[in-house]
Amino acid sequence: MLVSRRGGDVGMSHLPSKNQHTFHPLHAQKTFSLEDVGQGVDQRFAGILDSLTNAFVSLDRQWRVTYINLQAESLLQKTREELLGKILWEAFPEALGSTFYRKYHEAFETLTSIRFEEFYPHLHKWFEVQAYRSKKGMSVYFQDITRHKQVEEELFTLAAIVESSDDAIFSRTLDGIVLSWNTGAERLYGYSALEMIGQSIHTLVPPERRQEWEEIMQRLAEGQRIEHVETVRSRKDGRRIDVSITVSPVRDATGKIIGASTIARDITKRKHAEKRQHLLNEASNALVSSLDHQLTLPEVAQLIVPTLADYCRIALVDEQQQIKEITVNHIDPEKIALVRELYESYKDRAYITYGVQRILQTGKPELLSTISGDVLESVQQSPEVLQIIRALGLESYMGVPLLARGKTIGAITFSSVQAHRYYTPDDLSFAQELARRIALVLENARLHREAQAEIAERKQAEEQQRVLKERMLALATTDQVTELPNHRALLAQLDQELERAQRYERACSLLFLDLDHFKALNDGYGHTAGDAVLYEFASLIRARLRRIDTVGRWGGEEFVAILPELQADEALLLAEEVRAAVAAHTFSVGGGIHLTCSVGMA
Structure with a gap:
């Protein structure tokens, strides 16, 4: 050549x-x-x-x-x-x-x-x-x-596509040494090409993901293409990001695998959206599981940590407008007491810059993406507060009110202690949506309690009204001496029984009972003794009647017994039974006396 x-x-x-x-x-x-x-x-x-x-x-x-x-x-x-x-x-x-x-x-x-x-x-x-x-x-x-130029043009085009791609595209050796690094990779991971080329790709792999990485490399060595694996990687600034990666083996002219090319796409926003939607769904399910917020709100706090915060606090305002803490949660249970101590340290201060009490006062949300020196300066006069904040390792903070019908009924605070998690306006919007749902459920629970109390009160009033009506009816239809139906009630019952007997062609008999010489007894022993005798006479009659029979005081010493579906001969036998029982009875008046009665039948 x-x-x-x-x-x-x-x-x-x-x-x-x-x-x-x-x-x-x-x-x-x-x-x-x-x-x-x-x-x-x-x-x-x-x-x-x-x-x-x-x-x-x-x-x-x-x-x-x-x-x-x-x-x-x-x-x-x-x-x-x-x-x-x-x-x-x-x-x-x-x-x-x-x-x-x-x-x-x-x-x-x-x-x-x-x-x-x-x-x-x-x-x-x-x-x-x-x-x-x-x-x-x-x-x-x-x-x-010409062919060489075509290939060259294709390579230039491919290089331009790679360089202009929003996705991170890079190549590496089988040992993980980076060979190429496009602009998309610089944006995604925060490292420039000069910083990464020649360095190990392990820089991007969090320790807890190393096993996953080894498995990918093993599959790659076997010639497999790994497509759309969703995982987590570390940026230069320490933040963790969710990525979807596709890894393909790179071969030399002989077909031997000599490295790998990777396409990585940032899916952090999608994963965050999925996690947030899951949190909203789970929180909603917890909130509607019970009307007792003492049970449901701690469950919500368990969901918030660690999905949205490293520690959080939920407080409500009671009917006396006093702050009542419902729950506190922390990823480290041993620091829950420290969170409560922080609140106790500033709750009674005349001027508070941030926190639950401030939110309850203003009804407005708060966002501190980073806990800067200016923020800490505001608590320099309170060494104990500053010491607790530093002990908690607070890095970022936000808080939102619980609003119902334009009224602040509580507040939730969210705190991050992780250097890579800083709250953004988008996070605050989500927190407000979560707070809106919590407040809605709390308000619905309050309305339900009020409605139940109103229903109970109304039922009680209705029951009292029913009892009163029954008492009034009893007074109107019951003889006060004998506690038997009075003349008015007997007439109404007699009309019903006679109408039924006529309709169904059934028998119906009547007994007319009169206590003999009652006037002499009443004059001799007095009205009180006479009433007692009438009561005993009524009891003797009632004891011998059936459940379907009705006996009442017609007036004075006269009584009427209505006997449905009883033939005349049967009524006659019953009349004799009552007469004999009265004659044999000793009435408890004047040391005991005997009386007789007269019985008529119809």
């Missing part, structure tokens, strides 16, 4: 010098002077020139073609007969004024060799040309590099 190319650059180490050219055909070696190449090329060299892989043309001082080898015929698409003896610019008039024309004249006039690459539109080809000035004219070596 006369021309050596590597990596898209043309090398000159194997090109002939101005006056001497060395050929290396497969069957021989021959060194000759360029002066030998010209008009009437010696037959000794013609065979050698025809065997060259490069095209060769010799020109005299008048630009006439004096020799053309087989490769030149093929590339120029003209035969020797068409070119030998012809002036080059007449044979190729389209080349007049072209780069070929200018470069050839430059070499001719300066008596120097020249090399260049140029596209020849007439043949739709790219040529690499080397022109050598000699005493007899000029020798031109050229070769078709």
